[in-house]
Amino acid sequence: MNEPADIVYLDANATTRTDPRVVEAMLPYFSLYYGNPSSKYALGGHAALxxxxxxxxxQALVGAAQPHELIFxxxxxxxxxxxxxxxxEAAPRRREVIISAVEHPAVLSLCAWLEKNKGIRVHLIPVDRQGRLDILAYREAMSDRVAIASIMWANNETGVIQPVADLAELAKEVGALFHTDAVQAVGKCPIDLQSTMIDMLSLSGHKLHGPKGIGALYVRNGIRFKPQIKGGxxxxxxxxxxxxxPGIVGLGIAAELAAAAMxxxxxxxxxLRDRLExxxxxxxxxxVAVGARAERLPNTSNIAFSFIDSEAIITLLDxxxxxxxxxSACATGSFEPSHxxxxxxxAEDxxxxxxxxxxxxxxxEADIDRALEVIPPVITKLRAISPFGADEGAPQAVARSSGSAQGTSHV
Amino acid sequence: MLGFGKFDHHFSTSANAGPLPQANAVGRFGSIGWGDAVKLMLKVEPEDGRIAEARFQAFGCSSAIAASAAVTDMITGKTIDEASGIGAGAIADYLGGLPRERMYCAVMNFEALQQAIGSYRGKAAVAEADAPPACKCLGVGQMMIERTIRFNRLTSLDDVTAYTKAAGSCSTCFKQIESLLARVNAEMVEDGLIAADDAYRIGSATPRAAELKPHGAPPPAANIFAAKATPAHLRPVAKAAPPRPAPPTGGVVDAPPQEALIAEAIEELRPHLQRDGGDCEFVSLDGNIVYVRLTGNCVGCQLSSVTLSGVQARLAEKFGRPLRVVPVS
Structure with a gap:
């Protein structure tokens, strides 16, 4: 129905369009400079360079002190x-991990696995209603039993930014490592790792107009790193x-472009985001705009519409x-709302x-114009179908719901 | 997300959506908390029992709305008797099929339709003998799950979850749903509804992914169908877990030492204590003596020694050696 070129794409936290300049820079490394960087002849040397x-x-984009602090x-x-x-692995006597309740599933499910299968104690630090980490709970969980604290720089669903530099210092006090999942933050807000105590940072190419399947892990010089993929x-x-x-070349160019466009x-x-919201x-x-009173990424707006379901909204918008x-994880088989x-x-409703x-x-601006033309009627349409609403006050169609009673309090 | 065609027609146009003030038969199912809800409103002609008009209101995903639109379409012009023969499978078929994980959308409309028909026939709304669900993610009664298993010939836990959402969110009610499925399947075999080979056997489900819950937060009650839960220390001790498989060679993390295993075992017991307002945490291990700290309601409770011996029995069973559990303050 809609050609890709006509789509108003407002899902950059899922992935971004690879910048044509990135694609152009990558192309020669498929068929012209295809050498293996480990080879000793010139063709390999070209790739290594x-x-x-x-x-x-x-390195320049994240302000690392040295290039080799980045692992692709x-x-x-x-x-x-x-x-x-x-x-x-590097600190076998420390058997606790600290993460936030709003981490990406990549971190949450890994930690659930560690807790279940490896006997690691995982501290899940709550956030407030604006999505900001409960620093007191974080500080309380911190001890010399903690191997690593991993707190995301910016949340993928709300864009809420955590004070990672401060959190890293608290981790340092007890000798724990501090890692941040900065996949959503890199390229969107200035990062200068040299001036922080952050030990490790994750980033991904396709969130900053680079290709998919490439990313990097920053590991501060001097931190013991145990390779998880062995064999070379x-x-x-x-x-x-x-x-x-080719992916690495693309990520490099994407990083340079992101720095220039920041x-x-x-x-x-x-x-644009503020106008849309x-x-x-x-x-x-x-x-209600979720997390709007917290410090946020400049590009993200999460709006929770009462009395209707987001999957129905997304489908009609599509x-x-x-x-x-x-x-949320709805489509992946869990019936829980977004964690x-x-x-x-x-609010429940x-x-x-x-x-x-x-x-x-x-x-x-034209994208925002179009979005604003489409979104309000879609909400109105679904609200007309919904058995719930704020008008009649009391819980309606179905019992067992306290939703409607709280319906209007957050507007 | 789904293909175009009948489904899209029913979802996008949503004909028959909206209230029907002159309805004389109304059925409901679901809630905001459950994540989906439908209200079906029928206007039945008293002379011939024909459904002259049917409308719906629905809250939920596109499949929920499409299934509600479909069922109103299907029953318009039919008699109440004809409509009562429409099953969840027929609703899904009318849409050109639903993905399995969305089958609960059809089941929800089946339930609401049965309730509407019951209300027209003057029966009290399908009286659920169930206690209200204690597990927040379940949100549906035991009877409804039983019916759904039977009517749709379900023989796997994944199907039960797809059709009812039961055990779809937290793993707390997993065991209860599992035994319910096994029991209903056994009855179905007796009734000749399914072959004995197809019946579900306890333990044959693939385990669900692990999940994290905040420490200290009381998890949902373990026995979702018990009207009144037995206090933790009086409940029979669960069977010991099967031996853990040897850690893979070259594993990333060292095998957990004895202390970590004991801490983990105590961790598993904590939800039971927390439900009664108490709590217990592992402090240290010295030979065969496990030091724990009791907190919450356990402090000063006269039954705390019973609780401790329960913990002790559980640990001894799990580790196959006598362990003494000693409280420290």
Whole structure:
């Protein structure tokens, strides 16, 4: 129905369009400079040089002190796994991990597995209603039994930013490592790792207009790192396997472009996001911008609509050519609402109506115009179908729900 | 997300949506907390029992709305008797099929339709003998699950979850649903509804993924169908877990030492204590003596020694050697 080019794409936190300049830079490394960076002849040397250059480009984006502090991986999930598993392996006597309740499933399910199968105690630190970490609980959980604290830089569903530099210092006091999943933050907000105590950081290429299947893990110089993929001396023995040279080249260029575009993203994209959010809140009743009072990424807006379900909203938006996301695990077989919105204690009548709009530098004013044309009627249509509403006050169609009673309190 | 066609027609147009003030038969199922809800409203002609008009209101995903639109479409013009023969499978078929994990959308509408028909016939709304569900994620009664298993010939736990959402969110009610399925299947075999080979046997389900719950937060009650839960220390001790498989060679993390295993075992017991307002945490291990700290209602409770001996018995069974559990303050 809708050609890809006509879609208003408001799901940049899921993935971004690979920048054409990135694609162009990658192409020669498929069929022209296809050598293996480990080979000793010139063709291999050419590839090795490209990898070196990309490493420096990523280093510059995150403000690392040295290029070799960056290890190329297959993406955010691998980086997160490697960071946490390495920290536990490097400090076998420390058998506790601290994470937040709003971490990406990549971290949450790994930790659930560690708790169940490896006897690791996982501290799940709550957040407040704006999605900000409970620092007191974090501080309380911190002890010399903790191998690593892993707290995301910015949340994928709400864009809420955590004070990772401060959290890293608290971890340092007890000798624990500090890792941050910065997949959503890198390229969107300035990062200068040199000036922090952060030990490890995960980033992913396809969230910043780079290719999919490539990412990096920053490991501060001097931190003991235990390779999780063994079998070769690539990446100084820290991540075996022939380098994904085209991907690495693409990530490097994407990092350079992101650094150059960051100021634009912070002003122009923030302006688009703010306009979208402000207008939806003004035109639609009974909805709330989740985490809007916290410090947020400039591109993300999560709006929870009362009395309707986000999957139905997303499906109707899709029919109208708008791509947004519900950010919950609904489609993957769990019937629970988004764990992030649950942790933020979003009202029961709105918790299943959370829609994430996430923008990028590709978006224009015309995109926002179109979104604002489509979204309010979609909400009105679904509200007309819903048996729930704020009008009659008391819980309606069905018993066992306290939802409607709390219906209007958060508007 | 789903293909275009009948499904899309029913979802996008949502004909028959909205209230029907002159309805003389109304059925409901679901809630906001359950994640989906439907209200079916029928106007039945008293002379011939024909459904002159049917409308719906629905809360939920596109499949829930499409299934509600479909069922109103299907029953319009039919008699109440004809409508009462429509099963969940027929509703799904009318949409050109539903993905298995969305079958509960059809079941929900079947339940609401049966209730509407019951209300027209003057029966009290399908009286659920069930106690209200104690497990928040379940949200549906035991009778409804039994009916759904029977009517739809379900023989796997994944199907039960797909059709009712039971055990779909937290693993707490998993065991109860499992034994319920085994019992209903056994009855179905006796009744000749399914072959004995197809009946579900306890323990044959693939385990669900592990999940994290905040420490200290009381988890949902373990026995979702018990009207009044037995205090933790009076409940029979669960069978010891099967021996753990040897850790894979070259495993990333060292095998947990004895202390970690004991801490883990105590961790498993904590939800039971927490439900009674108490709590217990592992402090240290010295030879055969396990030091624990009792907190919450356990402090000063006269039955705390009973609780401790329960913990002790559980640990001894799990580790196959006598362990003494000693409280410290």
């Amino acid at each position: 490209a990898v070196k250059r990309a490493r420096e480009q990523v 991986t297959s993406g955010g999930t691998e980086s997160n796994n490697a960071a946490i598993l390495s920290a536990l 001396q690539q990446e100084r023995g820290r991540r075996a396997g022939t380098e994904n040279v 100021a634009d993203e912070d002003i122009r994209v923030r302006g 402000r207008e939806i809140l003004a035109r639609v009743d009974h909805c 029919r109208a050519g708008i791509a947004a996301s519900m950010g 992030v919105l649950m942790a933020m204690k979003v 709105a918790i299943r109506g959370g829609v994430r709009f996430s923008l990028s530098r590709d978006n224009t």
